[in-house]
Each structure stands twice: as C-alpha cells, then as structure tokens.
Amino acid sequence: MKRFIGFVKKEFYHIFRDKRSLFILFGMPIAQILLFGFAITNEINNVDIAILDHSKDATTKEIINKISASHYFSINQIIEKESDIEPIFKKGKVKAVLSFEKDFSKKLITQNHSNIQVITDATDPNTANTISNYVNAILQIYLKEQNKNHTSAYQIIAQTRMVYNPELKSVYMFVPGVMTMILMLVSAMMTSISITREKELGTMEILLVSPIKPFQVVIGKVFPYIFLSIINAITIILLSLFIFKMPIQGSLFLLGLESVLFIITSLALGILISTISATQQTAMMISLMGLMLPVILLSGFIFPITSMPVPMQIISNIIPAKWFIIIIKGIMLKGVGLQFIWKETLILLIMTTFFIGLSIKKYKIRLE
Amino acid sequence: MFGDFIAVNAINFEVKKGEIFGFLGANGAGKTTAIKMLIGISHPTSGNATIAGFDIYKNTEDIKKNIGYMSQKFALYDDLTVRENITFFGGIYGLSRKRIKEKSTTLIKELGLEDVSKNLVGSLPLGWKQKIAFSVALLHDPKIVFLDEPTGGVDPITRRQFWEMIYKAAHQGTTIFVTTHYMDEAEYCDRVSIMVNGKIEALNTPKKLKSQFNVESMNDVFLNLARG
Structure with a gap:
C-alpha cells in the first residue's frame, strides 16, 4: 500500500x-x-432575410409583420426585383428571401390560394431546412388565425408538444x-x-x-x-x-x-x-x-x-x-x-x- | 521467442560474488536479450539459471528484491527532482521512510549534488544523471546489479568516475554484471565473456584472454573473435 x-x-x-x-x-x-x-447550435435566431413583395397589399404586410415579430428572423432589406436576389445571396449575410407573388390578397380571396416563394441559401443545408420549416410554421399560425371564423369541413391539426426539452x-x-x-x-x-x-x-x-x-x-x-x-x-x-x-x-x-x-x-x-x-x-x-x-x-x-x-x-x-x-x-x-x-x-x-x-x-x- | 530467430543460444557461465563481470559483444550479439532473461522481463525458451541463489523461473519475486538494474536508456524521471527520484525508487523497493531519508542524504552528499538536489533531473547533464541512476540501482543494497551499457554517450572523465563507483560497489560485496562495447572498460573487469551471434565465444580474465589470443589489448581480442 x-x-x-x-x-x-x-x-x-x-x-x-x-x-x-x-x-x-x-x-x-x-x-x-x-x-x-x-x-x-442548431437553433436559428435573428436570421437575416430579405423580402420581395410584388403585391404590397394588406395580407402581405400582415404576414411580413408576423415574421419580423418573431425572434427567429430579422428583415435585413426589402428588394424590388427578382434580379436582386442573386447578388444579396452572394454577399452572404441574407440567408433567405421571401417572395410574394403579384395580387397576393386578391388571389387568396378569389382563387382560395396564393403563393409565397421561400428561397434559402443552402450552402448550409441544416440552416436552410430550419428556416423553411420556421417560415412554414409562421404561415400556418397566420392561416389558422384568419380561418377562425369560417371553418372548413375538414381540418387536421397536429398539436405538437416537445417534452424533456420544450424550448429545443x-x-x-x-x-x-x-x-x-x-x-x-x-x-x-x-x-x-x-x-x-x-x-x-x-x-x-x-x-x-x-x-x-x-x-x-x-x-x-x-x-x-x-x-x-x-x-x-x-x-x-x-x-x-x-x-x-x-x-x-x-x-x-x-x-x-x-x-x-x-x-x-x-x-x-x-x-x-x-x-x-x-x-x-x-x-x-x-x-x-x-x-x-x-x-x-x-x-x-x-x-x-x-x-x-x-x-x-x-x-x-x-x-x-x-x-x-x-x-x-x-x-x-x-x-x-x-x-x-x-x-x-x-x-x-x-x-x-x-x-x-x-x-x-x-x-x-x-x-x- | 523472436520468431525463428535465436537471439541467445546456449550460453553458460557463472559469476562470483563481488565480481565485476563484463558481458561483451558486438551490437546485436544478444547481450540485452540475455540480460532481459536474467532479470526476468523476458523468458528463455529453455535452460535454467539462478541469480543470487534464486531460480529465475520459481523465485522471480525474490530475484527482483535482490537485483538492481540500469538500462541502456537512461531511466530516471526527468520531471522529478533528484530527491524525489530517490524517494520514489526507494519506495517501490519497499524501503522505510527513515531509511530512504538517510540513503538519499548520504547519496546526494557522496555525489556532490547538494546544490541541485531540488532541481529536476531533466536539467542535469547526462553524466550526472548516469551516476544518479547507478546509485538509485544500488539503493536497496542488491546482491547483484545489472548494468546495460551504462556509460553510453558519456565523456571519458565521467566514464572514469563511473567505473570508480562500480569498483566501490564491488568492493562492498555487490556483484556487478556489466555490458559495454568500450574495450578499455573491458580491461577494468575481473572477468569478461565475449558473445558472438548469441553464443559465448570466450570467457576469462582480460589478462588470460590477451595471452590466449597473443595480443596486446582487449580490443584485439574482440576483433579476433568478432571476425570469426
């Protein structure tokens, strides 16, 4: 010993x-x-995005507000034409561009659907994926709020709850x-x-x-x-x-x-x-x-x-x-x-x- | 043991108590392998040997207590001080704390290391380290001490001092088993054996070997044998 x-x-x-x-x-x-x-970290926080709004109506404004209100995204710039997208991605700061099609509100009412294009910088695939998921989630929430009054016949809502690590x-x-x-x-x-x-x-x-x-x-x-x-x-x-x-x-x-x-x-x-x-x-x-x-x-x-x-x-x-x-x-x-x-x-x-x-x-x- | 290669083949010899036995041979002749068998870190495929009266197969623990060993590679801890090295090796040989203290004080005094006893061994010149290593190998008063090329890379003056230490230890009754390829050192030994290709080709006192081969120096004896 x-x-x-x-x-x-x-x-x-x-x-x-x-x-x-x-x-x-x-x-x-x-x-x-x-x-x-x-x-x-896998989380995203204040990711810089750009907005290309072809319609500039009440609905697009609301959606944009909703997105910028979340702490996940911050709107870095507003661009005016498609050709601006490429240069800003090349600069590297902006990770995603949300492009609203023309007559967004009108189409939503008359044809029941309208399109947002989410363009992400996939040089980092994980972040790109997460960004598109988060944008989708925000849009879903927005839609749900809008549809409160007139419910459609069928609706399946996934209620997710993250246990053990709720804030992920x-x-x-x-x-x-x-x-x-x-x-x-x-x-x-x-x-x-x-x-x-x-x-x-x-x-x-x-x-x-x-x-x-x-x-x-x-x-x-x-x-x-x-x-x-x-x-x-x-x-x-x-x-x-x-x-x-x-x-x-x-x-x-x-x-x-x-x-x-x-x-x-x-x-x-x-x-x-x-x-x-x-x-x-x-x-x-x-x-x-x-x-x-x-x-x-x-x-x-x-x-x-x-x-x-x-x-x-x-x-x-x-x-x-x-x-x-x-x-x-x-x-x-x-x-x-x-x-x-x-x-x-x-x-x-x-x-x-x-x-x-x-x-x-x-x-x-x-x-x- | 080393595949089909036989490093050490049928060697026979006896070493007397208090004798300085030189174990010579060219590089690769099998000296280190033979030593490793004797001190118990390699096992011979056949044959038997006793060390200080203990059988190398049955009484390995007794042998360990009664032998000292200093290897080719310098083997003290560079990041420990002189005194800590002595204390550590004294400790693993089971010396009492009091004994270690006495021993290290005399040892440090004898080697003239009072000023550097608290310095890390790594900061000392090689010759000093070798002398400390030798003293550490003798710390537990072994009956026999094995020195495997102890003076490699050391200057002639230190080599001389080292051999004085060896003489002193032998004089006090410790058997010295030393390998070297400095032939002038061979002259200092009581008896030498010369190993060629794993076999002992000659074994006698340096004087008798020289007259046997009718040459002037051990160097010539060695050259005669090694050429075959």
Missing part, C-alpha cells in the same frame, strides 16, 4: 508539472462546453455528448499516453524489474485519472447547471455512479491502447482516431443513430459512448432511475469487463 501511495504521488507530480497537459486536462472541458453551448435548446443535447467525449478523452488518451511514456523513456523496464507488481503499476497510473475525470465531470455538470440552466431531473448520485462506470470503461480502453502502442504518438493517434471519431460520429452525440445507414447503426452498438449518452440523457433530461437504464448499464459493465480482461491478457503477453 505504501508503494502504491508513493507511485500515485509520483503520477501527480508528472501531471501537475506538465503545464500543457494540465491546461488541456482542465481547460478543455470548460472550453468545449462553452463552445458547444454558445457557438454551435441544443445545449441539452450537447452537454451529455461533451461530457462523454471529455471523460473518454481524458481517461483513455491521457492514461494511454502516460503509460506509453514510461515505455518510451525506459522507466517501465525499471519498474518491471522492481518488486512492484505490473498490475500495481497500471492501477497506480490510472488512479489519478479517475480522480481528475471525476473533477471534470463535476465541472461540466456545474457549468451546465449554472450557465446553461440545464435542469438535472434525475438522481445526481446515479449520474455520478454511471459516470464512474464510464470512466472505468474509458480507462480500460486507455490501458488496452497502451498495450498495443509503443510510443506516445501512436497512443495519441489511436485514441483520437479510434475513440474520438466514433464518439463524435457514431454515438448519437451529434448525428442521430436512427437516421444512419443500417451497417452504421449496427457498428454504433459496439461504441461504449452510445450507451453512456443514452444513460445520461435519460438521467439528466428525463429523470429516469436505474429501472429504465439497467440494460444500457449492463452493456457498459460487460464491455468494461471485456476490455479489462483483454488488456490484462495483452499486458501479460507483452511481458513475455
């Missing part, structure tokens, strides 16, 4: 004396969460993802680098020749990172609570336990990586390519798994991050208890056991 404490102390010296890693270790979670929380804040989606990513990165990459560093420097040999047992070396190496990862998890949760006002519906205790489980999964992966890589650089590349990319692309963090091609969906099952994201989304947003996420927890447990077993086996082989 005394040996172990001495070992852990040494690890902390390594960590705290390496100012660059220390900065990454504690700066990254904060930077990431702020970045994802503020800068990267994207930060709610990013917090679980960023937390997963950070825990994975810190635990797996940092440990694999720190173990391979000993190999590279030749100190690992000295340790293996000494009476300290190989498993004590490994536990001693990963132990500080469990501690640091927990601090990171707490930082992320506090930031999301106080800066983004993200409520945590479920039990904090359960959230903590599940996080520790995931940290151990990642550490086991880190150890596994360190057994197959001889240099710090290799360890870092494997961690980045083999762990980070799947976490970002295949875990459902940013891209929904259900809309992936089937082979990708199958692959996503072997990514621990996927299960952890389901778990923490459940706890944070839905407030579920273990009875709803035991399956995911069990999968993580099995994966962790598997990774630990595999790395013990690999580690032994390496010693032969």
